[in-house]
Amino acid sequence: APEWRRWTPASSTPYNGQSCATAAQKMAEGKTYWCKESSTTYVDENGVTCYEACPVACGSCPQDVSGLVRGKQAVEEMSLLLTAGRLSDLSKKVIEDEYEKELGRYANVGKATRAAQQLFAVTPEFHSTGANEAGVDAEMREVVEEDAATRDADYKAVVYLMMFGAADSYNFLVPHSGCGDKDMYEDYNTVRGNVALGKGSLLQIDSGSSQVCSKFGMHPKMNWLKQLYEDGDAAWVANVGVLTEPVTQDDFHKKSNKVPPSLFAHNSQAQALHTANPHDPTGSGWLGRVKDSLVRKGYSVGSYSISGTAKVLETDESSAADVVHGSNGVVPFDTGKQMTRLMPAVKNLTSARGSNFMAETWSSSLQTIMKRTDKLKEALDGLGVEEDYGDSGLGKQFSQVSKLIKANMVKMKNERDIFYVYIGGWDTHANLGDKMDELLTDVDDSLESFTKEMKALGMWDSVTIASASDFGRTLTDNGVGTDHAWAGNHFLAGGAVKGGTIHGTFIGDYGDEGHLNIGRGRLIPTTPWDGVWNSVIRWFGVEDEDEVEKVLPNLKNFQDDHVLKVEDVFD
Numbered sequence: 001a002p003e004w005r006r007w008t009p010a011s012s013t014p015y016n017g018q019s020c021a022t023a024a025q026k027m028a029e030g031k032t033y034w035c036k037e038s039s040t041t042y043v044d045e046n047g048v049t050c051y052e053a054c055p056v057a058c059g060s061c062p063q064d065v066s067g068l069v070r071g072k073q074a075v076e077e078m079s080l081l082l083t084a085g086r087l088s089d090l091s092k093k094v095i096e097d098e099y100e101k102e103l104g105r106y107a108n109v110g111k112a113t114r115a116a117q118q119l120f121a122v123t124p125e126f127h128s129t130g131a132n133e134a135g136v137d138a139e140m141r142e143v144v145e146e147d148a149a150t151r152d153a154d155y156k157a158v159v160y161l162m163m164f165g166a167a168d169s170y171n172f173l174v175p176h177s178g179c180g181d182k183d184m185y186e187d188y189n190t191v192r193g194n195v196a197l198g199k200g201s202l203l204q205i206d207s208g209s210s211q212v213c214s215k216f217g218m219h220p221k222m223n224w225l226k227q228l229y230e231d232g233d234a235a236w237v238a239n240v241g242v243l244t245e246p247v248t249q250d251d252f253h254k255k256s257n258k259v260p261p262s263l264f265a266h267n268s269q270a271q272a273l274h275t276a277n278p279h280d281p282t283g284s285g286w287l288g289r290v291k292d293s294l295v296r297k298g299y300s301v302g303s304y305s306i307s308g309t310a311k312v313l314e315t316d317e318s319s320a321a322d323v324v325h326g327s328n329g330v331v332p333f334d335t336g337k338q339m340t341r342l343m344p345a346v347k348n349l350t351s352a353r354g355s356n357f358m359a360e361t362w363s364s365s366l367q368t369i370m371k372r373t374d375k376l377k378e379a380l381d382g383l384g385v386e387e388d389y390g391d392s393g394l395g396k397q398f399s400q401v402s403k404l405i406k407a408n409m410v411k412m413k414n415e416r417d418i419f420y421v422y423i424g425g426w427d428t429h430a431n432l433g434d435k436m437d438e439l440l441t442d443v444d445d446s447l448e449s450f451t452k453e454m455k456a457l458g459m460w461d462s463v464t465i466a467s468a469s470d471f472g473r474t475l476t477d478n479g480v481g482t483d484h485a486w487a488g489n490h491f492l493a494g495g496a497v498k499g500g501t502i503h504g505t506f507i508g509d510y511g512d513e514g515h516l517n518i519g520r521g522r523l524i525p526t527t528p529w530d531g532v533w534n535s536v537i538r539w540f541g542v543e544d545e546d547e548v549e550k551v552l553p554n555l556k557n558f559q560d561d562h563v564l565k566v567e568d569v570f571d
Helices: 020-028 071-083 089-106 109-120 184-195 223-230 249-253 266-275 286-296 337-351 357-380 393-412 432-457 529-540 545-551
Strands: 036-038 041-043 049-052 156-163 173-177 203-206 215-218 234-241 301-305 416-423 463-469 488-494 502-504
Touching: 071 089, 071 109, 089 109, 089 337, 109 337, 156 393, 156 432, 156 529, 173 184, 203 223, 215 223, 223 234, 223 432, 223 488, 234 529, 286 301, 286 416, 286 529, 286 545, 301 393, 337 357, 357 393, 393 416, 393 432, 416 432, 432 463, 463 529, 488 529, 529 545
Parallel strands: 156 416, 156 463, 234 502, 301 416
Antiparallel strands: 036 041, 041 049, 173 215, 203 215, 234 488, 463 488
């Protein structure tokens, strides 16, 4: 036909020994194909376009599948292997249909099997045990989103900056001068040895509070943070760490149960930091519980990890955090051509209500994630940033946070947002000096770009950044670096932070005789992380005492002088 010829080369292009014209002819003769010719395209039996008609890519033509393994047999065998034969009637039908369609497109059992395997991996039966009765006429599930906000509150955001690997934060903040009768810098220099920073390189700041010295020095690579501190937009928290209750040297040496379990181990201490409950490492994250609390109060709350799954964002009740890729932003579920074709089948597999609770949990979660991903991608599409965040992983993560805050202003309209960003590489058993310079340059540059972006958006007063690390490092060096310890020094920054001050209690003795030293310069914290988070969550809107206790169950174990008050930390 001339209509067919105008879409094809001058002569038919062979494919697997047959031409497009031959394929069309065989179809007309009644051979088994999933596609049929209609005008200039091939459409499936439901009238949906399957392929452009043969011409440009002859491989798109329908193929003869006579004699090949068919869907029913293939799915039965895979069901036995992958789900112990528990595949529901609905799942069987959906996968069989897609198997047959792929077989019709390519006459290739391998490609059809691959499509079926991909679909098996999203079935509720594959992700649960026990029977899941879901027939072809099963009731369809509606995706339920959290209720819209009812409070009409001003926007606030917390950015949790995780420095994984145990940052040597006793080189973040160093005693400088005005230390009474004792030369605290010389004490620092003597004990820290090879890793001590030169006094002349330190960025001088006033303590702004009653500390062992009136002047301190910040690491020379923290220029922007120093500027924020002097502008009243950043504050330090001294000698902070994971605790469940106050601990003494005697408690530690007697191995009292007051001491958090598995000290000095990265995984357990990061877990304890993120749950704010060291004796319950399987519990939810403290920021996840903040979200639960605010949702119960009627706030619209978003939570986002810009670095994979994050324990600190894990909730008990409300929706899970969205995971946004640091470089690519929101990555849709169906990125490949085949997955795009299979998406209707994926939705069919997870939309039906089943009889198995675990299967239902999987299906509803996957449905919600796919819908949420589409919504979030739509909100972010076309949004850019004004500042240059560089090419570092952390810079790109802060760029994504900026875009999400901008998207919220324009489309999403959350009243509270929680963000998790991450920078690793702090486990400096060796090469501490160069590595710290590199890492802190990255942190400082990222903070500068983010601060300027937020100020341009008019959002700087609404954002608080909190740094944290799994633990600190030894005051003494090992010759080339430092080793695992306990307490450290960290910062809070933001337009609402009452800056220019050091909270907590900076150590008064670097030597072995110090009452906080449990050996090799491993320091017992004097401020628990719970005491820091107390001020943050109250500023954020968790104010009722029973709600505060749900978020920070160990806070009640500390006296007031261990706990930062919201009015002391925020304007």
